[in-house]
Amino acid sequence: MKLATIGVGNAGSKIVDRMLEFESQTDRNLCQHVHAINTARTDLAKPDYIPEDRRVLIGDTNQKAKGHGVGGDVEVGAEVAKADIEEIRRAFDDVDIHEVDALLVVAGLGGGSGSGGGPVVIETLQEMYDEPVYGLGVLPGKYEGGRPALNAARSLQSFVTKVDNFIGFDNDAWRAREQTIEEGYEQMNRELAARLVTLLAAGETDDSEVAENAMDSSDIIRTLDTGGVSTIGYAATEVDNDAATGGLLDRWSTGDAAPEDDSSKATKIQGLVRRAVNSRLTVPAEISSADRVLVVLSGPPSEFSRKGIESARQWLEQEADTVEVLVGDDPRRKSPQLAAAVLLSNVTETPRIDEIQNQAVDAQEKIAEQEAVREEEINDLITDENDDLDPVV
Numbered sequence: 001m002k003l004a005t006i007g008v009g010n011a012g013s014k015i016v017d018r019m020l021e022f023e024s025q026t027d028r029n030l031c032q033h034v035h036a037i038n039t040a041r042t043d044l045a046k047p048d049y050i051p052e053d054r055r056v057l058i059g060d061t062n063q064k065a066k067g068h069g070v071g072g073d074v075e076v077g078a079e080v081a082k083a084d085i086e087e088i089r090r091a092f093d094d095v096d097i098h099e100v101d102a103l104l105v106v107a108g109l110g111g112g113s114g115s116g117g118g119p120v121v122i123e124t125l126q127e128m129y130d131e132p133v134y135g136l137g138v139l140p141g142k143y144e145g146g147r148p149a150l151n152a153a154r155s156l157q158s159f160v161t162k163v164d165n166f167i168g169f170d171n172d173a174w175r176a177r178e179q180t181i182e183e184g185y186e187q188m189n190r191e192l193a194a195r196l197v198t199l200l201a202a203g204e205t206d207d208s209e210v211a212e213n214a215m216d217s218s219d220i221i222r223t224l225d226t227g228g229v230s231t232i233g234y235a236a237t238e239v240d241n242d243a244a245t246g247g248l249l250d251r252w253s254t255g256d257a258a259p260e261d262d263s264s265k266a267t268k269i270q271g272l273v274r275r276a277v278n279s280r281l282t283v284p285a286e287i288s289s290a291d292r293v294l295v296v297l298s299g300p301p302s303e304f305s306r307k308g309i310e311s312a313r314q315w316l317e318q319e320a321d322t323v324e325v326l327v328g329d330d331p332r333r334k335s336p337q338l339a340a341a342v343l344l345s346n347v348t349e350t351p352r353i354d355e356i357q358n359q360a361v362d363a364q365e366k367i368a369e370q371e372a373v374r375e376e377e378i379n380d381l382i383t384d385e386n387d388d389l390d391p392v393v
């Protein structure tokens, strides 16, 4: 698949930057167009891979933002994006939409710029293009507290109703206790980028030697067509690529493949797919609640096995309790790894989302209570006991 990828806010831009890094490290070419949109000038200076002329500063003339961000205020994030909507539209002037199959908007939902601005950007892209617009949203960790949870719960509603499919990433599930928050984010962003790019880059190669079970963009689009919230599982194993000689089709057609060889490859593929499904998902979810499933096997074609793909598919049909399971391959001749990326589309049982909503309702109540008594408390503080004193002016 070929994408136009847009990072909104700080987390969104950092994740897109890591996607570009993973692409360049693995010789992929997924993101045909990229943009970083942000309200904070300093954050826009951070990416290593997003070209400078693809970074869009919004809200620099807004009184509350002035180029310094929106301080985690989701309302201001949305307001600023709406006010600068023409500038955002203009950034897409030179995007040749015929070159892309879909658009992906990436944001952290716990802050202000991505959480508030993301849905505004999505709405605009949906108006501008017929291609599907997907969202990738980072759910804040519990440790961040009530305000990020409230931002995320509200933004999630906007994201999921406006996008064609929403892929989630849960910071809580991916947090490693022994790391600092920044170190943790770096690692999470790399893990997430590997999953996204391995999955979505399937079928993007112009390799003429396409394998028999090759996955293409229409398979991915069909799987994501359910709407709702999706999650990704992933597993990879090193392979001895020097031993790779010729493609699967060659060996089948000449009958050269030794039967035991193919069966050990089949076992390897089956094991890898099981590991991916049982791995830590980007958002932990009940697998059987998925509507559709797609597996991309990415690696040297010599590692593929039709039998392995077929048995992985049968196993997944039972595991996910759906007949809508696609398993296909993405030949990467030079890859030192065989990887399985599993997309579980429209998972309806995701405990962390319920938890965030509960945290958000509590936070909203607390904020309302504080607001209700704030004026009274200030008044009490500055007024003397018998109200004998008067203000100067």
Ligand code: GDP
Pocket: 008, 009, 010, 011, 012, 014, 015, 070, 072, 107, 108, 109, 110, 111, 112, 113, 114, 115, 138, 139, 140, 141, 144, 148, 171, 185, 186, 188, 189
């Ligand atoms: P914004 O710039 O106002 O959109 O806010 P940020 O993107 O800085 O932060 C929004 C939320 O994203 C935070 O509450 C965190 O949950 C999360 N976050 C921030 N940076 C990262 C990151 O690099 N990786 C991940 N996974 N999450 C992040």
